[in-house]
Amino acid sequence: MKFKHLKPGDFLEAYALVQDFRIRYTVNQTPYYGLLISDGETTLDARLWDINLKKDLASGVVYKMSLKINDFGGKIQAVINNIQDVEEGEIDINEFYRFAPLERTVLEEKIKEYIKSIQNENLKTLVKKVIDNVYEDFFTFPGGVSMHHNYLSGLAYHTYSMLRLADQFISNYPSINKDLLYAGVLVHDIGKTKEFSDAKQPQYTKEGNLLGHLIIGLNMLTVEAEKLNILEIEEVQSLLHLVIAHHGELQYGSAKEPLMMEAVALYLIDLTDSRMGAIEDEVAKTEKGTWTNPISALGKKPLYVVSDKNETKEN
Numbered sequence: 001m002k003f004k005h006l007k008p009g010d011f012l013e014a015y016a017l018v019q020d021f022r023i024r025y026t027v028n029q030t031p032y033y034g035l036l037i038s039d040g041e042t043t044l045d046a047r048l049w050d051i052n053l054k055k056d057l058a059s060g061v062v063y064k065m066s067l068k069i070n071d072f073g074g075k076i077q078a079v080i081n082n083i084q085d086v087e088e089g090e091i092d093i094n095e096f097y098r099f100a101p102l103e104r105t106v107l108e109e110k111i112k113e114y115i116k117s118i119q120n121e122n123l124k125t126l127v128k129k130v131i132d133n134v135y136e137d138f139f140t141f142p143g144g145v146s147m148h149h150n151y152l153s154g155l156a157y158h159t160y161s162m163l164r165l166a167d168q169f170i171s172n173y174p175s176i177n178k179d180l181l182y183a184g185v186l187v188h189d190i191g192k193t194k195e196f197s198d199a200k201q202p203q204y205t206k207e208g209n210l211l212g213h214l215i216i217g218l219n220m221l222t223v224e225a226e227k228l229n230i231l232e233i234e235e236v237q238s239l240l241h242l243v244i245a246h247h248g249e250l251q252y253g254s255a256k257e258p259l260m261m262e263a264v265a266l267y268l269i270d271l272t273d274s275r276m277g278a279i280e281d282e283v284a285k286t287e288k289g290t291w292t293n294p295i296s297a298l299g300k301k302p303l304y305v306v307s308d309k310n311e312t313k314e315n
Contacts, residue, residue: 002039003039003041003042003043004041008069008070008071010069011066011069012067014039015064015091016039016044016062016067017038017039017040017060017062017096018036018037018058018061019043019059019150020035021034021035021057032049032050033047033051033057035048037065040097041285043285044076044077044078045072045077045293046077048079049079054083057083059201060201060202062091062096063083063084063086065078065080065084066081066082066083067081075291097200099152099153100149100152100153100154100157102157104153107139107153107157108139110160111131111156111159111160111186114186115131115186118182120180120183122230122233122235123179123235123236126236130187130190130220131187133220133224134190134193137193139155140152140199141154141192141196142154142196142199143155143277144192148273148274148275148297152199158273159188161273162185162188163186166181166182169265176265177238177262179235180238180260180262181262183239184239184263184266185266185269187221188243189213190213191211191213191215191218191220192213194208194213194216194220195212195216196208214243214244214246214253214255215255217244218240218244218255221239222240238260241259241260242258242260242262242263242266245259245266246258246270247267247270279298279303282295283305286305287305288307288308289305289307290305291304292305
């Protein structure tokens with residue numbers, strides 16, 4: 001039975017991917033695992049109350065689970081009564097991983113077209129070189145561990161989605177430097193290729209925890225710009241500013257607040273796509289006329305999904 005068909009009171013044996021987990025504590029300070037598990041289509045909130053059942057639990061791994069489905073605040077939640085490792089060859093593990101809505105080959109083609117469209121040769125050369133250095137990771141890594149675009153090729157899809165939004169910004173606001181904004185979008189999250197450990201089981205690396213992807217991206221760009229002897233030119237310095245300012249506010253991890261029109265645009269585009277990407281994931285799997293699960297990107301706030309039923313008034 002697929003997770004999307006479950007209802008409170010159901011019991012089932014299922015294979016499920018642990019997307020993420022955290023050790024939490026009851027009011028009595030008893031530890032337990034809070035998990036997000038997936039059947040490859042639907043993500044489900046779960047609890048493993050006895051952590052001794054699986055002390056070596058890991059994200060990005062598929063397990064065989066015995067589940068009981070409960071109602072928790074109007075949404076289903078799974079209690080894991082038993083959990084076992086899966087033998088090699090027992091299942092097709094790729095069925096449990098989510099992929100970007102566009103195939104990787106399409107994303108590669110579309111993103112290369114945007115790189116070619118940059119007329120400033122310094123920006124074009126620098127952007128292409130930095131992406132080529134981490135090409136495989138750029139096109140396979142997720143856009144996040146849990147918050148948004150947290151699926152294979154999510155980083156590239158998030159980038160492409162932002163480029164399409166940038167097209168509209170450029171059309172609406174002609175004072176924007178098109179080359180600089182495109183370059184900023186293309187490499188704004190390049191540091192995630194070193195912030196995350198791998199594509200299928202992403203964890204934060206030591207470098208990721210200590211520096212974060214904004215500073216990592218700044219360093220990656222700086223190294224290549226120095227090699228190309230273009231570090232001190234204005235458009236490159238401007239690009240570096242876009243990268244370290246794209247979180248917008250210092251309290252949200254931005255190294256600088258945006259001080260250019262293009263930096264403000266990049267911040268707004270990134271904020272829009274990251275939020276709407278997370279919302280789209282939840283709304284798409286929620287029955288119309290009901291509420292979504294709490295959405296992490298919105299501070300755990302659920303959203304109502306409007307019904308498309310035609311309502312007629314009686315005379």
